[in-house]
Amino acid sequence: MQEYAVQALREGIYDLLGCKVYSLADALDHLTKKHKTPEDGNFLVAPVLERVKEQINSRAYVMEELAANVRKTWAKSRDWPLIVIVPDSSFLVESFGADAEAAYDLGDLDRHIFAVLAAHFYEVEYPEALASVSSLPDQDIARVTIADVLSIFRERDMDRCVDALKKAVKKRSPKHSITLEDIQGQGKAEVELRRLAADFQAYIDGDLAWSDMVRSILLHGEPGTGKTWMARALAGSVPQATLIEAGYSAWQKHGHLGDTLSAMNETFAKAKSSAPSIIFIDEMDSFTSRESEERHKSYWTAVINAFLQHLNGDDLEGVLIVGACNNIQSIDPAILREGRLDHKVEVMLPGSAACRQILKNCLPTDFDVEPLVTYALGETPARINGAVRKARSEARHSGRDLNWEDVRKELSPHRSRRQDILRRVSAHEVGHAIVAKALGRGDAERLVTRQSGGGAAYIEGPPLEGLVEDYEDEMAVLLAGREAEKLVTGTRTGGAGGSAKSDLARATKIAVSIEARLGLGGSSMIWTNGPDHEWLNSEKNRGLVAKRLNSAEKLAQMVLEDNEELLLDMTDRLEAERVMEGKELSEWLEKVPDFAQAA
Incomplete structure (x- = not known):
């Protein structure tokens, strides 16, 4: 959201108030080298954007430097205002944030922000502008980029502006939105996700208190069983909710502890500002026990402690947490305690109904999937989808339509298994x-064997x-x-x-x-x-x-x-x-x- 604010300040403040706007680089240069106070009435804007992250490894270092120099210069003259724009509150170091007279959390672009902008640009009443976009969900509007926004408001009247917004939303929306209706026969995982979706929708509609909600769930099971797909289906079943996908590998891709913690903070800050929202955290078995990490124990302890603080957060109202992992036994025990992850559900290899639905989802509507179900039994959804893609490719390169034998060959290449x-x-x-x-x-919930070999017994037992x-x-x-x-x-x-x-x-x-x-x-x-x-x-x-x-x-x-x-x-x-x-x-x-x- 900081990009919108920076752009608005750059293009709007000077015209409205006759004030100058400084970038972070200009601000640091101005404060550290010139040692002079901006002219009376000027605004100093210091946006911390992604390019800064690339130039300086630690974002905290940037803010500490800015804070130190601002305190020196600002102490000389308090008759000019200072505006600092950062991606989230984790950027505000204590020495800087203590001097702030006010702090505001800017959410993503939504119907209300659009209506305010449209009312200003086209000189119409706010209710009229809001009514013009009432059919667009906030989570869809939030996907448009700053470039889209600048282009949208170049239109000469509000009707054309709204049409441009709808086109931008369509362009930025996912190509295919799945829901829990696309899932069948997935046992307890399906049941729990349907209940969670119904409760979350009731909370959004004002019919259920947040204190009565199940707020988190962990999906675990072997690779390819569709855990990510299920999380997306949950989000698709609650259209008002924004899905935010994250995971340890994304948080720690830069390696530095400060970057890892800051990326984690950004995810949760974005989820809170986008509420109602769903955070999907993949690869949770990457958060292995702190007791087993002797080589980098201090690093690992800091990461897991920060993660636990987020899971314990009292300020997560309207935010569902959905985790996924392959091996639940690897996760640090503190993460699995009651109150942090409310439900732990194993995602099973698909049975007959699930295989039938998966085949229906990825094959033409007039395709008879029934003869293929027995060959798909015991395979993961990822394996079934992959087999269909290979079968389509084979038929395409053979210059003919897809037939069931193409799919059968890919699902069961060793048909004569002993x-x-x-x-x-x-x-x-x-x-x-x-x-x-x-x-x-x-009691066993499902026993299944694979055409390709192996099998699984899913047993729900007492602790x-x-x-x-x-x-x-x-x-x-x-x-x-x-x-x-x-x-x-x-x-x-x-x-x-x-x-x-x-x-x-x-x-x-x-x-x-x-x-x-x-x-x-x-x-x-x-x-x-x-x-x-x-x-x-x-x-x-x-x-x-x-x-x-x-x-x-x-x-x-x-x-x-x-x-x-x-x-x-x-x-x-x-x-x-x-x-x-x-x-x-x-x-x-x-x-x-x-x-x-x-x-």
């Missing part, structure tokens, strides 16, 4: 669901209560997949291991925590904050962890042997259908009895 692999994957995911149900660790039995049961659930493979196919594969997010890795982390951090180990009561791999260098420690993993595996085996017939039946079903979810899955799992271990 059936035994699909059966093994099905058994693996069913195993997780059965053991979780039997041990009271939660761990700190008992060693809870942790042992959780390990058993994680290791149940490999035990189910053995019962159904006769052998295990390495599918439970591999990455740091694999079943075996997560179970190992729990076992290490029991022995080295939670005070629940059988050998000693110790706590260590070192990396797991260093603690596991000890043969004795490896033995303690291996013993716990073997015990958890045995527990999973006993549960599955007690439910072997159900395991086989559910494996057959998942192998045939590729997805089990909703009411059907609940009915299958109702057959699982609670497991009681022998004393």
